[in-house]
Amino acid sequence: MRILLIIPAYNEEKNILSVYRSIVKYNEEHQTNYDVIVINDCSKDSTSEILNMNNIPHIDLIHNLGIGGAVQTGYKYALAHGYDIAVQYDGDGQHDINYVKNIILPICDGKADFVIGSRFIDDKTSSFKSSIFRRAGITLISVLIKLVTGKTVKDTTSGFRAVNKTIIQLFSESYPVEYPEPITTTELLRKNFILEEVPVAMHERTGGKSSITPFKSFYYMINVILNILVVRFRRYPHAR
Amino acid sequence: MPDNLRLAVFLISILLFVVIFVILIKGRMPLKFALVWLIPAFLILLVSVLPNWLMHMTEFLGFQTLSNMIIGMLFVFVIFVCISLTIIISGQKIKITLLIQELSILKNKIEDLEKKERGE
Numbered sequence A: 001m002r003i004l005l006i007i008p009a010y011n012e013e014k015n016i017l018s019v020y021r022s023i024v025k026y027n028e029e030h031q032t033n034y035d036v037i038v039i040n041d042c043s044k045d046s047t048s049e050i051l052n053m054n055n056i057p058h059i060d061l062i063h064n065l066g067i068g069g070a071v072q073t074g075y076k077y078a079l080a081h082g083y084d085i086a087v088q089y090d091g092d093g094q095h096d097i098n099y100v101k102n103i104i105l106p107i108c109d110g111k112a113d114f115v116i117g118s119r120f121i122d123d124k125t126s127s128f129k130s131s132i133f134r135r136a137g138i139t140l141i142s143v144l145i146k147l148v149t150g151k152t153v154k155d156t157t158s159g160f161r162a163v164n165k166t167i168i169q170l171f172s173e174s175y176p177v178e179y180p181e182p183i184t185t186t187e188l189l190r191k192n193f194i195l196e197e198v199p200v201a202m203h204e205r206t207g208g209k210s211s212i213t214p215f216k217s218f219y220y221m222i223n224v225i226l227n228i229l230v231v232r233f234r235r236y237p238h239a240r
Numbered sequence B: 001m002p003d004n005l006r007l008a009v010f011l012i013s014i015l016l017f018v019v020i021f022v023i024l025i026k027g028r029m030p031l032k033f034a035l036v037w038l039i040p041a042f043l044i045l046l047v048s049v050l051p052n053w054l055m056h057m058t059e060f061l062g063f064q065t066l067s068n069m070i071i072g073m074l075f076v077f078v079i080f081v082c083i084s085l086t087i088i089i090s091g092q093k094i095k096i097t098l099l100i101q102e103l104s105i106l107k108n109k110i111e112d113l114e115k116k117e118r119g120e
Helices: A014-032 A046-053 A066-080 A097-108 A130-148 A165-173 A180-192 A213-231 B001-025 B029-051 B052-061 B066-117
Strands: A005-010 A035-040 A057-059 A084-090 A112-116 A161-163 A195-199
Touching: A005 A014, A005 A066, A005 A097, A014 A035, A014 A046, A014 A180, A035 A046, A035 A161, A046 A057, A057 A066, A057 A165, A066 A084, A066 A180, A084 A097, A097 A112, A097 A161, A097 A195, A097 B052, A130 A180, A130 A213, A161 A165, A165 A180, A180 A195, A180 A213, A195 A213, A195 B066, B001 B029, B029 B066, B052 B066
Parallel strands: A005 A035, A005 A084, A035 A057, A112 A195
Antiparallel strands: A084 A161, A112 A161
């Protein structure tokens, strides 16, 4: 099984090197060979220089595309290079490399098509659960996904997830520009792909700045809710 | 409809036709999009030549005056134009995203190849 970690990065000069080193170190210690591709979304800081100087495999986008466009570039790369599993992995140090094996396991065993690394499955795993408002938003989206697909997703906004080859192909063809996680999850469930959620720990950001503001959160909720409703009424003739 | 007004409307529609044709001849707009403007130009021409049908339509739709109906119709038309423009822009945005992605992936490939050639 060839596994690729897709790491979107925008202005991550403080984090990206340590994130990459932690993956290399993990590979050495555990005899795994997770490949990495960093998608530098036209960062304004020195992210590109750091990637070049340290020989980190990366693609420099020639123009800023936003998270959706950046991650999709990673899926296109995964498709072109014949990877079996693609894992989305944050460049800001929030994700923990030790959980990648848990996330890919259900796909390796053929039990699931896509896996979400969830903060909310059991209370012990993750100490960092984000603020009460964000949790309320995540719960609301979760209820909506349940209504639309009939399936339960606890951590709807987690960016720590793995997909199999079929979904790599789907994502390379089309991927939402904004806030892709809850929307693609709903779409995949509507297409009858099998989801598994596994518990993971997430850390608070180690450096850099989060991009979330109150207005953005409000826009986020409206955007995601409407998008999920649109997915509800779309037809999927080639569903699995 | 007073004759002066009819003449003015007629001239405006001719002017619209000329402007659109000049743009078309210069190749600055494909015919597909020019049609959006040719159809209203034709309607305006029709109004100046045969003004009566507008009166009937005003009565039929229940507008108080002819001018109210014209402004109302124009508003609806402009909304449709705006929606069609939004669709066109969205399509272009998707294509631009595709170009940026493919170009960036290609660039990465070329740089990798160059590195290999230099034996790094």
